[in-house]
Structures are given as C-alpha cells and as structure tokens.
Amino acid sequence: MRILIVEDEQKTADYLSRGLGESGYAVEVVRDGYDAQHYIEEYEFDLIILDVMLPGLDGWQLLQMVRQRSQVPVLFLTARDAVEYRVKGLELGADDYLVKPFSFVELLARVRTLLRRSPPREREHFRVADLAMDVLRRRVTRQGERLALTNKEFALLELFLDREGEVLSRTYIASRVWQMNFDSDTNVVEVAVRRLRAKVDDPFPTKLIHTERGMGYVLEDRS
Amino acid sequence: MRILIVEDEQKTADYLSRGLGESGYAVEVVRDGYDAQHYIEEYEFDLIILDVMLPGLDGWQLLQMVRQRSQVPVLFLTARDAVEYRVKGLELGADDYLVKPFSFVELLARVRTLLRRSPPREREHFRVADLAMDVLRRRVTRQGERLALTNKEFALLELFLDREGEVLSRTYIASRVWQMNFDSDTNVVEVAVRRLRAKVDDPFPTKLIHTERGMGYVLEDRS
DNA sequence: CTTCTACTATCAGGATACGCATACAGTCAC
DNA sequence: GTGACTGTATGCGTATCCTGATAGTAGAAG
Numbered sequence: 001m002r003i004l005i006v007e008d009e010q011k012t013a014d015y016l017s018r019g020l021g022e023s024g025y026a027v028e029v030v031r032d033g034y035d036a037q038h039y040i041e042e043y044e045f046d047l048i049i050l051d052v053m054l055p056g057l058d059g060w061q062l063l064q065m066v067r068q069r070s071q072v073p074v075l076f077l078t079a080r081d082a083v084e085y086r087v088k089g090l091e092l093g094a095d096d097y098l099v100k101p102f103s104f105v106e107l108l109a110r111v112r113t114l115l116r117r118s119p120p121r122e123r124e125h126f127r128v129a130d131l132a133m134d135v136l137r138r139r140v141t142r143q144g145e146r147l148a149l150t151n152k153e154f155a156l157l158e159l160f161l162d163r164e165g166e167v168l169s170r171t172y173i174a175s176r177v178w179q180m181n182f183d184s185d186t187n188v189v190e191v192a193v194r195r196l197r198a199k200v201d202d203p204f205p206t207k208l209i210h211t212e213r214g215m216g217y218v219l220e221d222r223s
Numbered sequence: 224m225r226i227l228i229v230e231d232e233q234k235t236a237d238y239l240s241r242g243l244g245e246s247g248y249a250v251e252v253v254r255d256g257y258d259a260q261h262y263i264e265e266y267e268f269d270l271i272i273l274d275v276m277l278p279g280l281d282g283w284q285l286l287q288m289v290r291q292r293s294q295v296p297v298l299f300l301t302a303r304d305a306v307e308y309r310v311k312g313l314e315l316g317a318d319d320y321l322v323k324p325f326s327f328v329e330l331l332a333r334v335r336t337l338l339r340r341s342p343p344r345e346r347e348h349f350r351v352a353d354l355a356m357d358v359l360r361r362r363v364t365r366q367g368e369r370l371a372l373t374n375k376e377f378a379l380l381e382l383f384l385d386r387e388g389e390v391l392s393r394t395y396i397a398s399r400v401w402q403m404n405f406d407s408d409t410n411v412v413e414v415a416v417r418r419l420r421a422k423v424d425d426p427f428p429t430k431l432i433h434t435e436r437g438m439g440y441v442l443e444d445r446s
Numbered sequence: 447c448t449t450c451t452a453c454t455a456t457c458a459g460g461a462t463a464c465g466c467a468t469a470c471a472g473t474c475a476c
Numbered sequence: 477g478t479g480a481c482t483g484t485a486t487g488c489g490t491a492t493c494c495t496g497a498t499a500g501t502a503g504a505a506g
Contacts, residue, residue, distance in 0.1 A: 020483090090332040095340070096319065108314040138390040138435055151437030152456090188494065194455065203492060213453070213502065255502060321463065356469070411483060418482090436491070 001115055002026045004045040006036040006062065007077065008054055012100070016049065018113070019104050033057025040066055045115055050094075051077045060092060067093040073114040126161040129221040131200070133161055133206060143202055152177065153196045160209065160219035169216040194215055224338055225249045227268040229259040229285065230300065232278055235323070239272065240314035241328045243334070256280025263289055267345065273317075274300045281316060290316040296337040306329055339376055347385035352444040354423070355430060356384055365427055376402065376419045384433065392439040 003025045011149055013029050020027050028045070030036045033056030040048070040062070048066060052059035063178035065072060090097070113167040116177040135158065135162045140147045149157065155177050159168070170189045174180055178188065193209065201207045206223045226248045230236040231256075240250050251268070253259045254281030263271070263285070271289060275282035285296060298321035313320070320335055349356040353366045361377060363370045372380065378400050382391070393412040401411065416432065424430045429446045 029457085090329075090336050095336060096422070113318065127439045138438055152493070154438075186495075188336050190454065192492075193456095211454070348505075375482065409484070410465090414467095417466070435450070 001046045002028070002044065002184075003111070004036070004039055004043075004048045005029045006033075006049065007049075007051045008032060012051075012077075014102070019108070023108060023110050025111075027196065031055075033062055036062055036124065036218075037065060040069075042044060045072055047073050050075060055078065060088070061091070063092050063094060075110060075114060123162065125151045126158075126164075128161060128164055128219065129206060129208060129211065129223065130204075131161075133157065140200075143201065147199050149196075149199060150194055154191055157200065157219075160217070163219075165218065165220050167212045167215045173216065202214045224269045225251070226334070227259070227266075228252045229256075229269045229282075230274045231255060231279065232274075235300075236330065238327070239330070241330070246331060248334075255276075256285055259285055260288060261310065262333065268295055270296050270298065270302060270334060272298045272334075276302065282309070282348065286315050286317060296340070298333060298337060311421060329344070339397045349381075349387075351384065351387055351431060351442065352429060352446065356380065363423075370422050373418075375415055376422065379415055379419050380423065380442075385409055386426075386442075388441065388443050390438050390441045396439065399437075 001024075005016050005020075007016065007029065007056070008031050010031075013031065017027050017029050020153075022058060028039060028043075029037055033054045035056075035160050037057060038051075039045075043165075050059050050062060054062075057065075059076065066072065066074060071097040073168055074093070075092040077100060078097055079100045095114055098107060098110065098191060123137045126135075131140070133140045138154065140149055140154070140157065156173070159173065159176050173189050177192070197207075197209055200207055206221070207220060210218050210220060210222065212218060224247075225423060226243055228236060228243075228250060228325050232253065236252050236254065240252050243250050251266075253262055254275045256413065257364060258279075259273075259277070260280060264270075267359045268270055269410070273282050273285060277285075280288075282299065286299075289297060296318040297316070299317040302323045309333065316327075318337055321330060321333065345358070347358045349358075354363070355365075358381060363372055363377070363380065378398070382396065382399050396412050419440050420430075420432055424432055429444070431442050431444060433441050433443060433445065435441060
C-alpha cells in the first residue's frame with residue numbers, strides 16, 4: 001500500500017514516515033505543494049495524507065486537484081480545531097481529518113479504516129492490440145474470440161498486461177505468479193509461458209509475447 | 224436516503240433528527256440498544272449514527288452486530304475525547320466518529336461524505352434469463368415456476384445475482400454469505416453451490432451457475 | 447564461416463490439487 | 477421424536493501443473 005505524505009514540518013513528517021513505514025506501508029514524503037502536485041500527477045497512491053498549511057499550493061488547492069482526477073482517499077491534517085476548517089475539508093472531498101497533535105495509534109486506525117474501505121485499485125480491464133481481458137468476468141478474447149485459459153495462464157497473462165511493454169525477469173514472474181523465491185533450478189516460468197503462448201499467440205498472426213534473451217519476457221504490440 | 228439515529232439523550236436526538244430531516248434525509252430515532260437492534264435487523268438504512276453510551280446494548284455491541292450483517296456506514300458519537308475510545312470504535316469497524324459537542328454543520332459534512340462513499344443500495348429484484356428473484360418477498364421463480372429455497376440457498380443466489388457475470392471466489396462467497404474468513408479447509412461453499420444447483424439448474428435445460436476451475440463460480444446466461 | 451556455449455523451447459509422464467458427489471452428524475422448530 | 481436445514485468428512489475422477497530430459501537457437505569467439 002502506497003501512501004503519500006504532504007507535510008512541511010520536518011518533525012511531523014519524520015514521525016509519520018517512520019511509523020507508517022514500520023507498519024508496512026510504502027511511504028513517500030514531500031514538503032511543499034508543488035512537489036506534491038508533481039507526485040500526484042506522476043504516480044499512483046492508495047492514500048494521501050495532506051497538511052492544510054503548506055508552502056506553495058495549499059491543502060485546499062491540492063485537494064481539489066486530486067479530486068479532479070481520482071477517488072483516492074485523502075486524510076487531512078489540520079493544526080486548527082476550528083469547525084469551519086474541518087467542514088471545508090470534508091466538503092471539498094476529503095475523507096477524513098485529524099487535528100494536530102494526534103497520537104500515532106489514532107492515525108494508524110484511521111489510515112486502516114480508509115484503506116480497508118478502498119480496496120487496492122486493481123485494474124479490471126485490459127486491452128492490447130486485439131487482445132482483451134476482463135478480470136472480474138475472467139474472460140479473455142482475441143479477435144473477439146474467447147480463449148479458455150487455466151488459472152496459472154490467466155494469472156501470468158494478467159501480470160503481463162499489467163506491465164505491458166516492460167521486460168519481466170523470470171525471477172520477478174516467479175515471485176508474482178508462484179509466490180516463490182526463484183531457485184533457478186526449475187523451468188516453470190518457461191513452461192508456463194509456452195502454454196500461454198500456445199493459446200494466446202500461436203493461433204494468431206501477430207505475436208504479443210516476446211522473449212528478451214538474457215532478460216526475460218515482454219508483452220507488447222510490435223505490429 | 225434513510226438514516227438511523229441511536230441516541231438516548233432526548234435533546235441531542237431531537238437536534239439531530241430535526242436538522243437531518245430538514246436536510247432531506249429520512250430519519251428514524253431510537254433511544255436504547257434493544258430498540259436499535261430490532262430496527263437494524265428489521266429495516267435497511269443507508270447510514271447509522273450511533274451513540275456509544277446507551278441503555279441496553281452499548282454502542283460497541285451494536286456496532287459488532289451491524290458489521291456481522293452489512294457494510295452500512297456507521298458514524299460514532301462519543302462524549303469522551305479520549306483517543307482510545309475513538310480508536311476502539313474505528314478498529315471495530317466504525318467509519319467515522321464525532322466528539323460531542325459538535326456543530327450541526329460538521330455533522331452534516333460528515334454525513335454527506337459517508338453517504339457519498341456508500342455503495343449503491345441493494346437491489347430488490349433480479350432477472351437473468353428465465354430466472355427471477357423478488358428479494359423482499361423472498362420469491363424465486365424459473366420458467367414462471369416457483370422454487371422453494373432455504374435461507375442459505377437464497378442468500379447465495381442473491382449474491383450471485385448481484386454479481387451476475389463476475390467470477391466469485393470461494394473466499395469471497397464465504398465472507399459474504401457466512402461472514403467468515405475462509406482460511407480453514409471446509410467445503411461449505413461447494414456443498415452449498417451443489418444444493419443450489421440442484422434446485423436452480425438441475426431441473427432445467429439451460430444452466431446458469433458455472434464453475435471456473437481454480438477461481439470460483441459465476442452466474443451467467445451463456446445460452 | 448564455423449564452432450562453441452549459454453540460454454531458451456518443447457515434450458511427456460506423473461504427482462497434485464481441485465471440484466463433485468454422497469453420506470453422515472449436529473441443530474433447531476414444531 | 478420427526479423433519480428440514482446446514483456443516484463436516486471422505487473417496488473418486490480428472491484438469492492442471494511441475495519435473496526433468498532433450499532439442500533448438502542466438503550470439504560471440506576464433
């Protein structure tokens with residue numbers, strides 16, 4: 001779970017970053033509004049913790065910007081206890097707020113609540129060339145024709161699609177699809193790729209899964 | 224949008240009830256834990272506002288009860304500002320809390336946030352191919368012929384219909400129909416599906432419940 | 447151009463996990 | 477107690493997947 005912390009006070013930022021890091025979240029910290037804007041536009045987060053008072057763009061502006069483009073939960077930090085501040089944040093689309101100072105336990109509880117409510121935004125649909133995958137319906141088609149994939153084949157293809165155009169090492173593939181540390185004395189990945197190709201690529205003129213010798217495999221439209 | 228207020232202090236209850244009523248919500252007020260329990264079991268609400276200190280069952284117990292059966296958002300009211308109280312509520316599955324005294328504007332803001340986030344209301348009627356379900360009347364028919372389903376069968380079929388076309392994992396089904404974490408090695412889900420099929424699919428030519436090996440089950444018209 | 451080598455592809459049993467059917471047992475209402 | 481409902485236990489057939497051996501290939505070195 002990736003969390004973005006937008007906070008200019010060094011002390012608070014460290015406190016948050018360390019605590020959340022130890023609790024198993026991947027944390028990114030930025031110190032002003034412009035950096036925040038950049039990160040929000042460039043990367044995906046599962047939760048944003050936002051201080052109201054910031055150099056550069058302030059919390060309200062950032063919040064509006066975030067809401068323009070996504071539903072990611074936002075937790076507001078405010079030094080003021082004044083009701084109208086909190087209300088303003090909530091009206092603008094924040095999901096929760098905390099008044100400083102706060103205890104870490106409480107923050108963690110709220111973070112968990114927010115994350116529990118917004119399950120990891122896995123993609124539900126992919127499309128590359130004439131290949132389409134509907135994850136929820138577990139349906140894969142090429143040229144409109146339905147392909148019958150097994151469990152492993154599906155998982156593998158989903159990984160490829162999720163990382164379209166990236167070269168995936170065998171080790172990485174093994175860790176994602178088999179949850180194992182790739183001991184290298186097995187060729188499961190090769191065999192799995194073979195079987196996947198047999199259904200996805202072999203019967204069709206344009207191939208999508210390519211071997212990068214010495215590196216791994218890519219899924220990509222090279223037509 | 225229907226809101227249930229569980230609050231024993233007459234003054235606060237009136238205050239909330241009037242204010243929310245004027246804001247366009249359908250409000251129901253109950254004054255003790257047992258009444259609350261009854262209402263929660265009997266009716267559907269889009270939001271529950273829950274005072275912690277109550278005669279009869281207290282807020283925690285109610286909250287746990289609610290969470291057994293639904294995902295409806297719960298806003299907690301507490302007179303205490305102590306952190307551990309709020310944390311306890313959030314950990315138990317509350318979605319938000321307010322510390323008394325609070326301003327009405329703030330309450331309203333939070334109510335709106337929770338409702339905006341709350342999932343679409345449950346459907347009352349389904350139809351797939353020649354299968355029809357009337358949820359309120361607990362009536363299921365196929366080819367116009369009435370099927371006698373047990374509680375579990377009904378709940379399972381309702382879940383399938385609500386997610387028509389999606390492949391549901393056993394784990395997911397178990398969590399929704401049995402409220403259990405499906406880590407033990409039981410085969411309840413399989414048996415339940417078998418029994419449901421015996422009534423819904425077996426006697427008819429076109430099957431609606433399909434097995435996706437390694438993944439779970441789908442309800443879908445594939446004729 | 448040939449040869450060598452490291453890497454990749456392919457194939458065929460056999461082990462395994464999975465889903466299904468069936469029987470049995472506990473629980474609850476009447 | 478009887479009967480309906482629901483969870484548990486077990487054996488079977490089979491789709492699926494891994495193992496391990498063998499064949500094939502690309503790229504570098506001579």
